[in-house]
Amino acid sequence: MERNYNFCAGPSTLPEAVLRQAQAELLNWHGLGASVMEISHRSKDFEAIVTQCEQKMRSLLNIPENYKVIFLQGGAYAQFSMIPLNLLGNNTRIDMIETGVWSSKAIGAMKRYADINIAASTKDTKFTTLPEANALNFSEDSAFVHYCDNETINGVEFNYIVDNTPSPVVADMSSNILSREFDVSKFGVIYAGAQKNIGPSGVTLVIVRDDLLGKADSKMSDVFNYELQSKNLSMINTPPTFSLYMIDLVLTWLQNQGGVAAIEQVNNAKATMLYDLIDKSEFYNNPVAVNARSRMNVPFTIVNSELDPIFLAKAKEQGLINLEGHRSVGGMRASIYNALPLEGVKALCEFMSDFEKQYG
Ligand SMILES: Cc1ncc(COP(=O)(O)O)c(C=O)c1O
Structure with a gap:
């Protein structure tokens, strides 16, 4: 598997x-x-x-x-x-x-x-x-x-x-x-x-x-x-x-991997890619002020929250799992810790763009 x-x-x-x-x-x-x-x-x-x-x-x-x-x-x-x-x-x-x-x-x-x-x-x-x-x-x-x-x-x-x-x-x-x-x-x-x-x-x-x-x-x-x-x-x-x-x-x-300095570069690249996609879109939203945003945990919402369960189900079909937001805040959250590779964030971004094209 x-x-x-x-x-x-x-x-x-x-x-x-x-x-x-x-x-x-x-x-x-x-x-x-x-x-x-x-x-x-x-x-x-x-x-x-x-x-x-x-x-x-x-x-x-x-x-x-x-x-x-x-x-x-x-x-x-x-x-x-x-x-x-x-x-x-x-x-x-x-x-x-x-x-x-x-x-x-x-x-x-x-x-x-x-x-x-x-x-x-x-x-x-x-x-x-x-x-x-x-x-x-x-x-x-x-x-x-x-x-x-x-x-x-x-x-x-x-x-x-x-x-x-x-x-x-x-x-x-x-x-x-x-x-x-x-x-x-x-x-x-x-x-x-x-x-x-x-x-x-x-x-x-x-x-x-x-x-x-x-x-x-x-x-x-x-x-x-x-x-x-x-x-x-x-x-x-x-x-x-x-x-x-x-x-x-x-x-x-x-x-x-080259230690903390090296993984920091990858982490910055991953976070930038995901926040850029969210910020350029009118379909997704991240509520956090730009200077306060976490590079590890990226919560986001879809403007029409009725689409959340469809988003989560289709993401899962694509092998992108555990994107549910915390039960206290709802929406979605992508945790992109050290062990989540850059390719994983690329795959998520591609999926999010396609989903927006289909449902936006
Ligand atoms: C920032 C932070 N502090 C504390 C905790 C509580 O940690 P634990 O479940 O290991 O007791 C968590 C759990 O996720 C956390 O994210």
Whole structure:
């Protein structure tokens, strides 16, 4: 069976070469006569996988020495609680920027632990814009500033790094990590669920600056304590071994593509192609302000929304799958992460042009 072009927002498409390698070595991994899922996480063979995941992540993202790189469970969602429990110490305030569904959920979770100062919100534009970089109202006494660098559902991505803040910056990069180069040293904590650009679901990447450790709430489980996990190779308990193995393969694949700088060029070309088509058409629409548009998640509507189900069904017939918009916003959404090739976006654009000719 041929593989479709899969525009799912997450868990999302994985590089075909990675899936083929996993398939080829599934029954007998590295000559052990067992699959990688069937060996102890305490074995040297498996520890090597986790060590390589960390090393490859460090080299791909140019992560400075004074940062820990850990792999946790519970998804990015768990981090909405783990971040305050690890970072607050005696502080009682968090600065938060609200730009869409995910940063709003983070606010909802973090307000259980501290007073929230909303440094900026774009709610009144229905989350179709970005706050101006010079219009963020930070408090002087917060433990940290939180924002979501790419809003997966709203299709909004920061085109600047939130910088010059009185307290360390914490960023949710679940849906755009590894898609473009950026300066890790500007951040206190970066976190990301794996199931978009890193690998399959089950793992959450946390990159944390050393000086922020040591304040964790002692009532929290050790498995969510950044400092303890970093001292234990992210293996205080049994990690999701198959997911970590897959992450190691995805990171090797990305290195073979030329790394983050090279994939960024491809990602820019893919996003430009799709937004150009939408902007030139009076049939399709994207509601997001041009300077706030995500290069990873492209939501779009058809002016006559009655055509949505026909569009989706015909796209599927052409091997273009999972283009439904998020259930909270409707319409369509094309998620075009690292592993979705340029040819996939070309095929989508051709399909969209033909559909417009037929129904426009
Ligand atoms: C930006 C963002 N943050 C957080 C989450 C929640 O992640 P998880 O489902 O891994 O807990 C998602 C999920 O898609 C997301 O896109």
